[in-house]
Amino acid sequence: MEKKLFLEKGFVKWTNLIDSEEINSISNVYQTLLNDKTKTQHLRSDLSGLGKKGKEKITQIMCPSSIHKSLLKSLTYKSALQKAKYLLGDDMELDFDMLINKSPNTATETPLHQDAAYWISMPDKRAVSCWIAIDKAEEKNGCMWFIPRVNETILPHQPNVEGGALYCDFSKEKAECVPLESGDCTFHDGYTLHFSKGNLTKRNRRALILNFRPKKMIELERSLGIDHTGVRKVRNK
Ligand SMILES: O=C(O)CCC(=O)C(=O)O
Structure with a gap:
């Protein structure tokens, strides 16, 4: 189902x-x-692109398991991998992980985009991201919204502000809001258009995101020096 x-x-x-x-x-x-801003400094940025001047609004920490290796052995990573294999095939492996936190009282949306715009073009396009709600996620604190599949092309993307998240222009009319309880998750593929609204509540909105793709494609990426810790930019047009 x-x-x-x-x-x-x-x-x-x-x-x-x-x-x-x-x-x-x-x-x-x-x-x-x-x-811990010291240990995470090299992997940390503000998706809002405005963080350098003040308080972080949307904190992104890439590859948290490179700092806390115990994460890789956790039930969470094992369970998400098992589901990714069920959805896209037994050759799925973890490519990268990330934390995205929306700070309290930050009316800053994660703009509409397709994840594949961030990635290099690969011959095998299968990829799935598992977005896990650590805190309950709902419209008012910035849960995910998805637009049901349109087609498998990548729309033109650009940063919304300097150093910020990529965005693309597309009607949000058909977008579906997907609230989650803590411990629930969503799976979306690399072409699926999605966004989240700001966090208007007094608490953090923490999500852990795990990305899976075929083992051979991860090997291809690594051979080209891609490990998802580089600068945020359009790599796939
Ligand atoms: O957590 C968010 O606000 C956005 C997450 C996202 O874009 C993703 O997981 O691909």
Whole structure:
């Protein structure tokens, strides 16, 4: 059922990917990384592009498991990989992980985009991102919105502001809001248009995102020096 939906629409919601004990364990590691600006400095940026001047609005920390290697062995990573294999095939492996936190009272949206615009063009285009809600995610704190699959082309993208997230222009009329309880997740493919609104609440909105693609494509990326820690830019037109 989930696979059919994912293949048809380009995204699917998955409830209870992880239980409350596992959420607590991931949440502790997450908070440690969020608070530690020294250790995360080389992997950390503000998706809003405005962070250099003041408080971070949308904190992105790439490859948190390169700092906290225990994450790789966690139930969360194992369970997400198992689902990614079910959705796209047994050759799926973890390509990269990231944390995205929307700080409290930051009416800053993550603009509409397709993830594949950030990636190099690869012969095998299968890829899936698992977006895991560490905190309950709803419209008012910036849950994900997805536009059901249109086609598999990449629209023209550009940064919304200097150093900020990429965005593209497309009608949001058909976008579906996907609220999640803590421990739920969504899976979306690289072409699926998505965005999230700002966080208007008093608490963080923390998401852990794991990206999976075929082992051979990860090897290709690494041979070209791509490990997803480089600058944010359009790589695929
Ligand atoms: O968490 C967000 O606001 C955006 C996440 C996103 O764009 C993604 O996971 O591809």
